Amino acid sequence: xxxxxxxxxxxxxxxxxxxxxxxxxxxxxxxxxxxxxxxxxxxxxxxxxxxxxxxxxxxxxxxxxxxxxxxxxxxxxxxxxxxxxxxxxxxxxxxxxxxxxxxxxxxxxxxxxxxxxxxxxxxxxxxxxxxxxxxxxxxxxxxxxxxxxxxxxxxxxxxxxxxxxxxxxxxxxxxxxxxxxxxxxxxxxxxxxxxxxxxxxxxxxxxxxxxxxxxxxxxxxxxxxxxxxxxxxxxxxxxxxxxxxxxxxxxxxxxxxxxxxxxxxxxxxxxxxxxxxxxxxxxxxxxxxxxxxxxxxxxxxxxxxxxxxxxxxxxxxxxxxxxxxxxxxxxxxxxxxxxxxxxxxxxxxxxxxxxxxxxxxxxxxxxxxxxxxxxxxxxxxxxxxxxxxxxxxx
Amino acid sequence: xxxxxxxxxxxxxxxxxxxxxxxxxxxxxxxxxxxxxxxxxxxxxxxxxxxxxxxxxxxxxxxxxxxxxxxxxxxxxxxxxxxxxxxxxxxxxxxxxxxxxxxxxxxxxxxxxxxxxxxxxxxxxxxxxxxxxxxxxxxxxxxxxxxxxxxxxxxxxxxxxxxxxxxxxxxxxxxxxxxxxxxxxxxxxxxxxxxxxxxxxxxxxxxxxxxxxxxxxxxxxxxxxxxxxxxxxxxxxxxxxxxxx
Numbered sequence: 001x002x003x004x005x006x007x008x009x010x011x012x013x014x015x016x017x018x019x020x021x022x023x024x025x026x027x028x029x030x031x032x033x034x035x036x037x038x039x040x041x042x043x044x045x046x047x048x049x050x051x052x053x054x055x056x057x058x059x060x061x062x063x064x065x066x067x068x069x070x071x072x073x074x075x076x077x078x079x080x081x082x083x084x085x086x087x088x089x090x091x092x093x094x095x096x097x098x099x100x101x102x103x104x105x106x107x108x109x110x111x112x113x114x115x116x117x118x119x120x121x122x123x124x125x126x127x128x129x130x131x132x133x134x135x136x137x138x139x140x141x142x143x144x145x146x147x148x149x150x151x152x153x154x155x156x157x158x159x160x161x162x163x164x165x166x167x168x169x170x171x172x173x174x175x176x177x178x179x180x181x182x183x184x185x186x187x188x189x190x191x192x193x194x195x196x197x198x199x200x201x202x203x204x205x206x207x208x209x210x211x212x213x214x215x216x217x218x219x220x221x222x223x224x225x226x227x228x229x230x231x232x233x234x235x236x237x238x239x240x241x242x243x244x245x246x247x248x249x250x251x252x253x254x255x256x257x258x259x260x261x262x263x264x265x266x267x268x269x270x271x272x273x274x275x276x277x278x279x280x281x282x283x284x285x286x287x288x289x290x291x292x293x294x295x296x297x298x299x300x301x302x303x304x305x306x307x308x309x310x311x312x313x314x315x316x317x318x319x320x321x322x323x324x325x326x327x328x329x330x331x332x333x334x335x336x337x338x339x340x341x342x343x344x345x346x347x348x349x350x351x352x353x354x355x356x357x358x359x360x361x362x363x364x365x366x367x368x369x370x371x372x373x374x375x376x377x378x379x380x381x382x383x384x385x386x387x388x389x390x391x392x393x394x
Numbered sequence: 395x396x397x398x399x400x401x402x403x404x405x406x407x408x409x410x411x412x413x414x415x416x417x418x419x420x421x422x423x424x425x426x427x428x429x430x431x432x433x434x435x436x437x438x439x440x441x442x443x444x445x446x447x448x449x450x451x452x453x454x455x456x457x458x459x460x461x462x463x464x465x466x467x468x469x470x471x472x473x474x475x476x477x478x479x480x481x482x483x484x485x486x487x488x489x490x491x492x493x494x495x496x497x498x499x500x501x502x503x504x505x506x507x508x509x510x511x512x513x514x515x516x517x518x519x520x521x522x523x524x525x526x527x528x529x530x531x532x533x534x535x536x537x538x539x540x541x542x543x544x545x546x547x548x549x550x551x552x553x554x555x556x557x558x559x560x561x562x563x564x565x566x567x568x569x570x571x572x573x574x575x576x577x578x579x580x581x582x583x584x585x586x587x588x589x590x591x592x593x594x595x596x597x598x599x600x601x602x603x604x605x606x607x608x609x610x611x612x613x614x615x616x617x618x619x620x621x622x623x624x625x626x627x628x629x630x631x632x633x634x635x636x637x638x639x
Contacts, residue, residue, distance in 0.1 A: 004497065005495055008491065008494040008495055009495075012480075012483070012487075012491050012494075015483075015487075016480055016482040016483055017482070019482040019523070020482050214478075217478035217479075217480075217481070218474060218475065218476035218477065218478030219478035219479060219480060220478075221439075221444055221472075221474040221475075221478075222472050222473075222474050222478070222492075222536070222539065222540070223495075224443075224444050225442045225443060225444060225467055225470060225472040225474075226467060226492060226495040226496055227464045227465070227467040227468045227495075227496060227497070228495050229464065390444075390445060390446065
């Protein structure tokens with residue numbers, strides 16, 4: 001096999017795209033900057049909400065507050081702001097739907113009487129579980145009311161000469177073994193997803209430009225009359241796309257490390273391992289993917305008739321390799337040998353393991369790297385074959 | 395020298411070229427004349443090795459484009475239809491890139507690019523990115539790119555399309571220079587006057603077949619018309635029009 005022309009094509013594509021604003025933006029700005037910044041903002045948002053909600057008073061509207069003064073005093077003493085309102089049942093529902101009140105506690109007329117008779121005293125708690133992802137306020141009110149009930153029960157047992165402890169036969173002790181790093185799984189899953197997607201985007205426009213774009217401009221035909229074997233032309237283009245993907249990958253991982261050091265991940269109870277050595281290892285784990293990704297995108301855009309058509313295809317196609325990542329998140333997949341043969345998924349699993357500061361098996365890394373490179377080389381040859389077709393000229 | 399021997403080519407059920415044979419000699423300008431859709435471009439594309447003929451063969455300086463396309467490509471320079479150049483490279487870089495693809499050394503290609511820039515009077519825009527180029531500037535860049543490796547044979551597909559009078563004159567002068575230097579020049583056109591002014595030999599294609607070939611005078615006399623245009627029309631009529639069926 002001759003290597004003639006590969007280097008020339010690589011250099012030309014690399015240089016030409018360096019002058020193309022669209023390629024530069026997608027390779028060096030969109031992926032590497034937007035992804036990390038977006039995630040950092042999200043984490044920051046989660047942290048501030050989390051902090052505020054744990055100490056902030058909850059405001060609860062109470063209907064007929066006069067019917068349960070002791071309960072309300074109990075709640076007020078534990079950080080609940082009481083707002084006295086008067087509603088009928090329909091009015092309470094409407095107020096929740098209209099979001100004028102988030103939580104309404106309705107105390108029925110016979111509440112005090114039933115309590116005194118030792119009957120179960122009903123109480124209504126209105127809220128809308130479809131509004132807002134945070135149910136902590138309602139949960140806290142429910143817990144406080146239940147605690148109040150329990151206190152009354154204990155007093156009743158004491159009055160009847162029974163040790164209240166005997167009605168609590170089992171006491172559950174929750175032991176959370178998650179380490180600070182592993183607790184940020186959600187954030188980390190998203191991060192590896194964004195890293196891989198950003199890497200693919202880095203080479204996207206070059207792949208389109210070098211194939212469908214070159215044909216549309218009418219320069220492909222003359223290119224094919226040079227004494228360079230057609231497949232070598234493709235190899236040069238694929239390698240140039242791979243180079244842009246690599247640059248994008250390096251920038252994205254570095255930017256994530258920087259962005260995450262600005263938000264206090266440890267405040268979420270997590271300290272992701274994003275030090276310099278982790279960054280280097282993350283890049284090394286993902287780097288084999290660039291050839292695979294570049295060949296894959298080049299093949300797809302080689303089939304497209306025009307630049308726009310290629311853009312349409314690739315917008316869809318670029319998400320396909322990252323699909324296994326979503327299942328990994330849903331199924332809670334763990335790194336194991338068989339999964340290391342799956343490109344993108346294996347990198348995702350290695351990355352999450354790395355960031356969680358857990359042990360990664362050298363055999364896993366070896367399988368992932370070797371198999372991914374093998375797929376990449378195979379796909380590159382397929383792309384080369386594709387360029388021998390005449391239909392390519394459109 | 396370029397030689398087409400019984401070339402045929404179909405796209406699906408459409409027979410674009412149906413047995414075309416002709417020879418374009420060195421030191422001559424040969425015009426491939428025909429109406430739109432007559433099969434000129436397809437014939438040229440088989441000659442410059444981008445399309446494979448269904449049957450027949452073509453030879454570049456005696457080298458079969460089927461048996462050894464890489465060798466054939468070394469001695470052809472091509473100006474394709476539309477003359478697409480790389481928008482984010484300068485004119486000079488466009489030229490040098492093709493020099494590199496032809497295996498020229500760095501010094502060779504930069505010297506040759508400078509030579510061509512001077513020959514084609516491209517100095518005012520040689521170092522500008524091609525994205526703002528006029529049609530004429532694009533054509534000059536594409537021409538220089540086609541000539542960078544000093545090919546013995548030059549093939550041009552409708553080179554004067556979209557050019558103004560001055561640019562056409564410049565092109566004519568250049569083709570004449572190439573002929574005088576002993577190159578084999580083959581170009582396609584559907585413009586009679588152009589062929590008349592420039593060509594030593596004409597190959598008239600209609601309906602995917604050669605309907606007349608030879609020196610201009612020969613064709614005129616064969617059709618019994620003094621004007622090439624009249625000769626062309628009468629040839630067309632004898633052969634059921636220029637369109638492929």
